[in-house]
Amino acid sequence: MARVGFVGLGIMGVGMAGNLKKKGHDLVVWNRTKEKCQALEKEGAKVADTPADVVKECDIVFACLADPDIAMDVVFRDDGILKVCPGKAYVDCSTVDEECSNKIGDAITAAGGRFLEAPVSGSKKPAEDGTLIFLTAGDESLYKDSQPYLEAMGKKHRYLGKTGGGARMKLVVNMIMGSMMNAFAEGMTLAESSDLDLSALLEVLDAGAMSNPMFRLKGPSMAKGEYPPAFPLKHQQKDMRLALALGDKLEVPMPVAAAANESFKRARMEGKGDLDFSAVHGSLRKAK
Incomplete structure (x- = not known):
């Protein structure tokens, strides 16, 4: 079986790389802080010293990095x-803007490699369970070649054409998710302030047309004022910012998303960035 590389073992990447190892793939990993490589190293993965060393040893390398600046650094640094x-083939699962993805893709292609963007829909638990959704775009031959790996890490993958399509789709999806979460948090705060039983609210929502997995999963913890990180709030706010920038570029009015972004920004300023994005609820409770 071909050796596969994985760069970036954060809250998402560690689960994704772990599923590649569980499926029997020969794995080489790298992370900026080597301590995060230890669990996979114990399971038989090889730990590389640099991103370039991962590429040397693997025909295909996946990456899942926190933001555009880090995604660019890992590619363009001296040992990148x-x-x-x-x-070689490079599949970037990071959530970045279209401009970043195109810069990386153009550079990889110009150097004689193949590039596929593949941002994911899903958070920590789907990453661990191998039930992510991959939104891919770029080199179609690489999309076909990467499918066994995508299927080891996810439940669905979709090819969206030339590079940039995956980045745009991911920003739209996360913008909708962030706006929904902000409205949900406001509703829970209003219900609590109205002396309503939050468990009753969650039951009513789940029984009707607004029933959805996110409310069902996050609601009980939010009602307790607990926000264990599955998708960090700082990443949600970054995605809202990038989505709003896309809207500005395309002259699409987005007042609801803009208002939600302000709530996430305030929560981040209050030190909630490393908590789950549902911690926007804690910020609203504090402000009432």
Whole structure:
């Protein structure tokens, strides 16, 4: 079985890489802080010293990085992905804007490699369970070649055409999710302030047309004022910012998303960035 690389073992990447290892793939990993590689190393993964070393040892490398700046750094740094690109394949699962994805894709292609963007829909638990949704775009031959790996990490994958399509789709999805979460948090705060039973609210919502897995999963913890991180609030706010920038570029009015972004920004300023994005509820409760 071909050796596969994985760069970025954060809250998402560690689960994704773990599922590749569980499916029997020979795995090489790298992370900026090596301590995060230890669990996979114990399971038999090889730990590389640099991103370039991962590419040297693998024909295909996946990455899941926190933001556009880190995604660019891992590719363009002196010991980065771009140093060993001819004949290699790079699949970037990071959530970045279209401009970032195109810069990376163009550089990889110009160096003789193949590039696929593949941002994911899902959070920590789906990453651990192998039930992510991959929104791919770029080199179609690489999309076909990467399917066994995508299927080891996810339940569904969709090809969306040329590079940029995956990035745009992911920002739209996360913008909708963030706006929904902000409205949900406001509703829970209003219900609590109205002396309503939050468990009754959750039951009513779940029985009607607004029933959805996010409310069902997050609601009980939010009612307790607990926000264990599955998708960090700082990442949700970053995605809202990028989605709003896309809206500005395309002259699409987005007043609801803009208002939600302000709530996430306030929560982040209050030190809630590393909590789950549902912690926007804690910020609203504090403000009432």
